[in-house]
Ligand code: 3BY
C-alpha cells in the first residue's frame with residue numbers, strides 16, 4: 252500500500268508539472284508502473300466499446316475478449332438477457348472461454364471443470380466438501396450496455412453514468428440499423444507502442460494528407476481537428492440538410508464521449524478507395540446512402556464511423572507498456588451477400604491501409620519518446636484539438652483517481 256501510495260504521488264507530481272497543450276512526459280508512454288495504473292484506473296473504470304449487439308444476438312451467444320489483463324465475456328442468456336462477467340473461474344482463476352465469439356448454454360472451466368450457468372451462477376464443482384457454498388462462487392459481473400446495436404462494458408463496481416451518452420447517441424445511430432447487420436470482417440493489429448500513442452495518433456489528422464493517401468480520397472483530412480469545419484465543406488449546411496432528412500447530426504459530447512455526423516469530401520459517399528459505396532445493400536438508405544459519416548468516439552480507446560454502406564469500429568487494447576492491440580470490425584447489412592453485393596477486399600481496403608500506416612507512425616513515435624532527448628512538444632491547436640482533448644481527459648482522470656486513493660483510509 253505504501254508503495255502504491257508512493258507511486259500515485261509520483262505519477263501525480265509528474266502530471267502536475269506537465270505543460271498544457273504539450274505531449275506527456277516520457278514516462279507516461281513507457282513506464283511499467285504507469286501502465287499498471289492505466290489498466291486499473293483508466294481501463295478498469297471507463298465505459299469501453301467492445302463490438303456490436305449482432306455478435307451476441309442469439310440466446311447463448313457470447314463475445315469474449317481481454318481488456319488489459321482481464322479476460323471478460325458478454326453473454327446472452329437463454330432468457331434473451333445480455334450479461335457480462337469477468338471470464339475468470341472462481342476456483343483458481345483460470346480463463347474459462349477463449350477470446351472470440353461462440354455459443355454456449357453453460358460455461359465450463361477447462362481446468363477442473365467447474366460449471367457456470369448463463370446467469371453466472373456456479374452449478375457444478377466436483378470433489379468439493381459437502382458444506383461448500385456454490386452461491387458464494389458465481390462469476391463476477393461486469394456492466395454491459397447497448398446503444399442502437401453497439402456494445403459497451405465497464406469493469407468497475409460503480410460505472411460512470413451512461414444515460415447522456417445513450418440518450419443522445421442512440422437516435423444518431425438508429426438510422427444505421429445496426430441490429431439488422433452482420434460483422435463482415437475483423438482485423439487485429441499488434442502495435443509496438445503505448446496505448447496513449449495509439450490514441451493520440453487516432454485523434455488527429457495532422458498526419459493524414461501526407462501519410463494516408465487512400466483515406467484522403469474521401470476523408471476531410473484538411474478539416475480542423477474535430478472535422479466540423481473545413482475550407483472546402485460547409486458543415487453547417489451539411490448538417491442542416493441531414494437533419495432535414497431525419498438524421499440527427501449536430502455535435503454532442505460528454506466528458507468521455509463525442510458524436511457528430513460530418514461531411515465527406517465533395518463527391519464522395521463512403522470511405523472507400525474511390526469514395527463510392529462498396530456494399531450494394533446499404534445499412535442506411537436515406538439520400539441514396541449518401542449520408543456523410545456518423546462518427547462517435549469514447550475516451551479512452553475508440554472511434555467509429557457509420558457510413559451509408561458500412562460501419563467501421565476501431566478500439567485500442569493495451570497489452571504492455573509498449574504494446575497495444577488495435578481491433579477493427581466492419582459491419583454491413585445482414586442481407587448483403589459477399590461476392591455479390593460486396594467484396595471483403597473493397598470493404599476493408601482503406602481502413603486496413605490506414606491502420607497499417609498508423610501502426611508505423613505509432614512505432615516511430617514510441618522509439619522517439621523513449622529517447623533521452625525526448626521533451627514534450629506542442630500540439631497544433633488547429634489540427635490536434637482532439638488529441639489535446641484526449642490527454643486533458645486522461646490527466647483529469649488520473650488526478651481524480653489519485654486524489655480519491657490518497658484520501659481513502661489505509
Ligand atoms: O478519429 C477519427 O475519426 C479519425 C479517423 C482517421 C483518423 N482519425 C482522426
Ligand code: FES
Pocket residue numbers: 340341342343344345360361362363364365
Ligand atoms: Fe476453474 Fe479449477 S480453475 S475449475
Ligand code: FE
Pocket residue numbers: 452453458459463605609
Ligand atoms: Fe492516421
